[in-house]
Amino acid sequence: MKISVAFLLLCSSLAWGRFVPPTPFELEKKQSLPDSRTIDAYLATLVTLSPRARLVVLGTSAGNRPIQALLLSASPSFLQHPANEPHKPTVMLFGSQHGNEPSGAEAMQQLARELVAGEHAALLGRLNLVLVVMSNPDGRDMSSRHNANDDNTNVDYVALQAGETRLLVDALHRFDPDVVFDAHESGIWKRVLTREQGWMTDVEAQFDMGNNPNIDGPLRDYTEGRLLPALIAGVSAAGLAATRYRGEITSLEQAVSRGGLGITNLRNYAAMQGRVSILVENRLDNKSGTYATPRNIAERVRKQHLSMLTMLQLVADEADPLLAVSRQARQRWVSADGDGRTLWMGVSFGTNRDKPEVTLPLVRFADGHKQLHRFRNRDAIVVREPVTLAAAYAVTRERERVARWLVQHHIAFETVAEPRELPADRLKITAVRKQPDARPGVREKVRAEVEVTRDAVTLQRGDLLVPMSQPLAPLAALMLDPRSANALYQEESWNWLQPGEFPVFPVVEY
Numbered sequence: 166m167k168i169s170v171a172f173l174l175l176c177s178s179l180a181w182g183r184f185v186p187p188t189p190f191e192l193e194k195k196q197s198l199p200d201s202r203t204i205d206a207y208l209a210t211l212v213t214l215s216p217r218a219r220l221v222v223l224g225t226s227a228g229n230r231p232i233q234a235l236l237l238s239a240s241p242s243f244l245q246h247p248a249n250e251p252h253k254p255t256v257m258l259f260g261s262q263h264g265n266e267p268s269g270a271e272a273m274q275q276l277a278r279e280l281v282a283g284e285h286a287a288l289l290g291r292l293n294l295v296l297v298v299m300s301n302p303d304g305r306d307m308s309s310r311h312n313a314n315d316d317n318t319n320v321d322y323v324a325l326q327a328g329e330t331r332l333l334v335d336a337l338h339r340f341d342p343d344v345v346f347d348a349h350e351s352g353i354w355k356r357v358l359t360r361e362q363g364w365m366t367d368v369e370a371q372f373d374m375g376n377n378p379n380i381d382g383p384l385r386d387y388t389e390g391r392l393l394p395a396l397i398a399g400v401s402a403a404g405l406a407a408t409r410y411r412g413e414i415t416s417l418e419q420a421v422s423r424g425g426l427g428i429t430n431l432r433n434y435a436a437m438q439g440r441v442s443i444l445v446e447n448r449l450d451n452k453s454g455t456y457a458t459p460r461n462i463a464e465r466v467r468k469q470h471l472s473m474l475t476m477l478q479l480v481a482d483e484a485d486p487l488l489a490v491s492r493q494a495r496q497r498w499v500s501a502d503g504d505g506r507t508l509w510m511g512v513s514f515g516t517n518r519d520k521p522e523v524t525l526p527l528v529r530f531a532d533g534h535k536q537l538h539r540f541r542n543r544d545a546i547v548v549r550e551p552v553t554l555a556a557a558y559a560v561t562r563e564r565e566r567v568a569r570w571l572v573q574h575h576i577a578f579e580t581v582a583e584p585r586e587l588p589a590d591r592l593k594i595t596a597v598r599k600q601p602d603a604r605p606g607v608r609e610k611v612r613a614e615v616e617v618t619r620d621a622v623t624l625q626r627g628d629l630l631v632p633m634s635q636p637l638a639p640l641a642a643l644m645l646d647p648r649s650a651n652a653l654y655q656e657e658s659w660n661w662l663q664p665g666e667f668p669v670f671p672v673v674e675y
């Protein structure tokens with residue numbers, strides 16, 4: 166009894182003169198994880214305790230569990246009608262998109278409790294927060310990476326097969342965040358590396374950013390040159406060894422690179438929309454270790470909380486330069502290269518010629534011995550096939566299905582009412598080549614060789630025209646163009662890449 170009273174006093178605090186209860190996880194003395202219903206009930210309690218908190222239902226999961234956003238803000242107007250305010254970044258945090266990486270959701274509840282209680286008081290004056298504490302509540306309850314329908318939403322941002330991904334995309338559109346923070350955990354135990362070769366990875370906090378080379382140039386430069394190094398330095402200074410993410414290390418022989426380049430993940434998808442986008446991959450300790458709490462969950466939550474809080478403080482300090490680049494990027498995309506309208510259809514990792522090898526720490530599973538290992542360094546981003554952004558894309562096949570998919574992405578289009586002749590680039594696929602299976606960072610399964618012919622093309626009634634004058638144009642082009650490594654047609658249910666004239670093509674003028 167004594168212990169629990171002391172514990173309550175430690176973990177709870179007063180909000181506006183009211184008692185703010187500890188999170189369910191804290192109440193369980195960090196020994197077991199609450200289920201999604203208990204977390205929902207806790208969030209509902211928090212909003213009754215503060216005029217600065219509001220809960221918004223985003224939709225329901227495949228397993229019929231609610232997915233909610235907790236808004237925290239000192240601006241009553243933001244809580245009522247969320248819209249961006251001058252000088253005040255809107256930051257959207259996504260917890261536990263992978264249900265078997267639970268510490269993000271726990272850290273976010275703790276952060277919400279502290280903010281409701283008036284801790285970190287300056288933050289709510291400087292930021293508007295949108296916390297999706299459980300991005301995948303099915304996965305939380307099933308301890309699964311996937312939802313109840315076995316979808317991995319984390320690679321679904323192009324196809325939008327899963328309802329969860331669609332509602333998270335809707336939420337991005339609705340709250341229009343300047344910053345997106347995606348919280349994950351990365352297991353240190355790997356099948357080949359650990360079981361067969363005897364080593365575990367040794368990482369604490371790893372950060373990455375939207376790294377697709379087609380992201381708005383100034384936004385990408387700012388994130389890579391300023392924000393990410395400052396975040397890594399800040400988390401390290403707070404006592405948690407932080408590094409840039411090296412991707413998953415699963416064997417001694419592999420090369421290392423960075424987080425995936427594809428726009429199928431939330432990090433790059435959000436960055437292609439013109440948002441500062443940050444990924445954290447914190448240490449997920451192995452099952453066989455001995456810890457004070459099950460699988461070291463208390464310590465893992467502490468690390469996530471520190472990563473999140475440091476990020477929020479940095480974003481508040483960086484508000485002006487950050488808002489300048491992110492809001493500009495959402496108004497008018499400027500490519501990193503060429504004339505400002507150049508998209509690279511092919512993206513992959515290649516050998517870093519300045520630094521062809523890196524050493525990374527590993528821990529021997531048998532006795533905990535730490536040792537640096539040499540890895541080939543393939544973190545250089547290789548681009549191919551530059552294409553100047555067209556005036557529009559025409560869609561002439563499965564038009565109703567494509568229209569529904571465009572609506573889900575909030576991409577604007579018009580439907581051709583009468584036959585209409587327009588100058589366009591006909592795309593003729595001459596060959597389709599299967600790509601090697603294991604290429605880190607890239608999901609390009611097949612590559613189409615395309616012959617381009619400028620011609621006058623007559624569009625028929627019902628064809629779609631997707632204008633490239635809209636803010637989401639570069640994202641739309643990368644998904645619609647068959648030459649793109651990230652095209653929709655890389656997805657199983659859109660298997661359109663076959664020799665012959667392609668039914669989606671750039672329109673030169675319209």
Ligand SMILES: [Zn+2]
Pocket residue numbers: 263266349350
């Ligand atoms: Zn994950």
